[in-house]
Amino acid sequence: MIRFALSAALALVLPLTVACGGKEDEPGGGGEPIAAGPQLDPQVVAQANEIYVQRCTPCHGETGRGDGAASSTLNPKPRDFNDAAWQKSITDEHIEKIIKMGGQAVGKSAAMPSNPDLMNRHQVVAALKEKVRSFARK
Numbered sequence: 001m002i003r004f005a006l007s008a009a010l011a012l013v014l015p016l017t018v019a020c021g022g023k024e025d026e027p028g029g030g031g032e033p034i035a036a037g038p039q040l041d042p043q044v045v046a047q048a049n050e051i052y053v054q055r056c057t058p059c060h061g062e063t064g065r066g067d068g069a070a071s072s073t074l075n076p077k078p079r080d081f082n083d084a085a086w087q088k089s090i091t092d093e094h095i096e097k098i099i100k101m102g103g104q105a106v107g108k109s110a111a112m113p114s115n116p117d118l119m120n121r122h123q124v125v126a127a128l129k130e131k132v133r134s135f136a137r138k
């Protein structure tokens, strides 16, 4: 009888846990806080990921370490986005500006290209910035 009651309870609890799992951030629950700013559309995030792979990986590398195939010819080299101290030192605005306007616009290497086509695609730029931020959370 007790065993029956236990398994009946489990049968009730398990699907509930599964159904609730990963749905919403519970207050005080684990997980990294999502950076302030607009909630990003998953489609926009997918676009930004694609852009990162196509345009950024050659220099910044797949894991943001600045070790892409073209990076060896660069001086200065792209920094390591995994560097938590750098992440803390830099604003979201700086990251978004350099992505849109290139290195020269923020007093950095002109080798970091501008992306004029992203100038008015604020959500995509925000998602790219989040991508850059995400490397420090690995």
Ligand code: HEC
Pocket: 051, 052, 055, 056, 057, 058, 059, 060, 070, 074, 075, 076, 077, 078, 079, 090, 095, 098, 099, 103, 107, 108, 109, 110, 111, 112, 113, 115, 128, 132
């Ligand atoms: C041709 C190589 C190249 C490509 C392509 C490139 N970058 Fe860069 N990027 C650089 C270099 C070099 C720097 C470092 C500039 C410096 O320190 O003076 C840099 C700097 C940056 C910085 C700022 C780092 C800092 O210290 O302020 C960010 C953010 C960044 N890139 C993001 C991107 C993103 C996102 C893309 C793709 C849309 C991209 N980069 C494409 C070469 C590149």
